Structures are given as C-alpha cells and as structure tokens.
Amino acid sequence: MRACERVLDLLFPPKCPFCQKILEEPRAPLCPECRPKLPWLEGKAGERRIDFADGCYSPLAYRDGVPQAVHRYKFSRVRALGKPFGALMAQCLGGRLEESADLICWAPLSKKRLRERGFDQAGLMAREVGRLLSVPAGPALEKVRDTAPQSELEEASARRANARGAYALLPGVDLTGKRVVLVDDVVTSGSTLSECAALLRQGGAEEVYCLTLAQARSG
Numbered sequence: 267m268r269a270c271e272r273v274l275d276l277l278f279p280p281k282c283p284f285c286q287k288i289l290e291e292p293r294a295p296l297c298p299e300c301r302p303k304l305p306w307l308e309g310k311a312g313e314r315r316i317d318f319a320d321g322c323y324s325p326l327a328y329r330d331g332v333p334q335a336v337h338r339y340k341f342s343r344v345r346a347l348g349k350p351f352g353a354l355m356a357q358c359l360g361g362r363l364e365e366s367a368d369l370i371c372w373a374p375l376s377k378k379r380l381r382e383r384g385f386d387q388a389g390l391m392a393r394e395v396g397r398l399l400s401v402p403a404g405p406a407l408e409k410v411r412d413t414a415p416q417s418e419l420e421e422a423s424a425r426r427a428n429a430r431g432a433y434a435l436l437p438g439v440d441l442t443g444k445r446v447v448l449v450d451d452v453v454t455s456g457s458t459l460s461e462c463a464a465l466l467r468q469g470g471a472e473e474v475y476c477l478t479l480a481q482a483r484s485g
C-alpha cells in the first residue's frame with residue numbers, strides 16, 4: 267500500500283458500500299456482516315442473454331441492499347464506491363472469462379449528464395476492473411443523445427426505443443479482432459448494453475462480454 271493511501275484511509279476511512287459501517291479491513295470491498303446477506307448470483311443465475319454480446323455477467327441481484335448502494339453511488343455522488351463495486355465486478359469477471367480481455371470500456375454518460383454528476387460511474391468501475399485484472403481500460407463509446415433515465419421506463423419496448431441511436435463509436439476507435447468487456451452499473455432490459463455491444467462489433471470487436479454490478483428483473 268502506498269503511503270498516501272494510508273493517509274487517505276485515516277482521513278476518510280473506507281466504509282462498507284452496503285451498510286456504511288467503517289471497514290476494519292480498509293481494502294475489503296465490503297464488511298463481513300454484509301457478505302452473507304447480499305443477493306449473490308452464482309452460475310447461470312448471474313448470466314443474461316444480450317443481443318450482440320457473447321455473455322453478460324453480474325455478481326449481484328438488484329434487490330435487498332443493492333439498489334440503495336447503487337443510488338448512493340450515482341445520485342449522492344459517492345465517487346469512492348467505484349473501487350469496491352469494481353472489485354466485486356473484477357472478481358466476477360475473473361471467474362467467468364477463460365481468456366483475458368484486451369480492453370475494458372463502458373456505457374458512458376452524455377457530456378451534459380457528466381457535467382451534472384461530475385464523474386462517470388460506469389467509467390470509474392471499468393477503470394477499477396481494468397486495474398485489478400491488468401487489462402487496459404478506456405473509452406470506446408460516446409453518448410450522443412440524451413435519453414430519459416432507463417429506470418423511469420417500465421416496458422422493455424420503451425427502453426429499447428429510448429436506447430436506440432443514443433450511442434456512437436468514438437472516432438478513430440479500432441477494435442479489430444479484440445475481446446472487449448463492456449461495463450455498466452445495472453442490467454435490466456439489456457437494451458443499453460445490446461445497443462453498445464452492436465457498436466463495438468461494428469468497430470471490429472470479435473468478442474463482447476457485458477459486465478454489470480447487478481442484474482434487475484426485466485419489467
């Protein structure tokens with residue numbers, strides 16, 4: 267551990283993302299009391315079929331304490347949660363992918379939403395996953411059209427229409443022959459992920475795997 271990290275831990279002791287208790291083990295992604303209580307997804311339960319993707323994996327179900335923790339991250343702007351969430355996702359992906367990925371990217375916020383929020387929550391998680399798995403992480407997509415938050419749309423068809431044309435491949439991105447991981451916070455209908463996965467394929471990606479912190483039941 268670097269000295270500056272130790273000082274930061276003393277000044278801002280890391281808290282459990284789920285119950286907000288101060289962690290006795292500051293590098294742990296969550297506290298030992300929450301671990302057995304969370305809705306972990308094992309095997310097939312942690313997989314989802316997404317058009318244009320070769321797989322979609324999530325360590326947790328979007329229920330019990332998980333939605334509240336995700337809201338704290340996104341809407342209360344607790345940027346520090348990118349690290350523990352990224353750690354849980356890296357653990358999940360490491361156990362699922364047989365071969366290492368070439369690039370970790372994410373479903374980005376629009377420039378306007380990024381200005382409002384100050385950070386891109388999926389981007390922070392993607393960078394942490396990349397750091398832990400020693401895979402380069404970087405942007406490959408941009409959000410070109412502001413959309414209604416997917417969480418406000420009940421119907422899968424409305425979510426699909428809302429995501430369509432909302433993203434584009436960043437200019438100059440060449441993914442030819444690459445195995446790419448696409449990160450987002452929560453998968454619900456999967457329309458955002460399939461929209462982004464299709465673009466990554468257009469950019470030449472040979473394999474695309476989606477990775478989210480949590481999986482919600484489709485409405």
Ligand SMILES: [Zn+2]
Nearest residue numbers: 282285297300
């Ligand atoms: Zn806890």
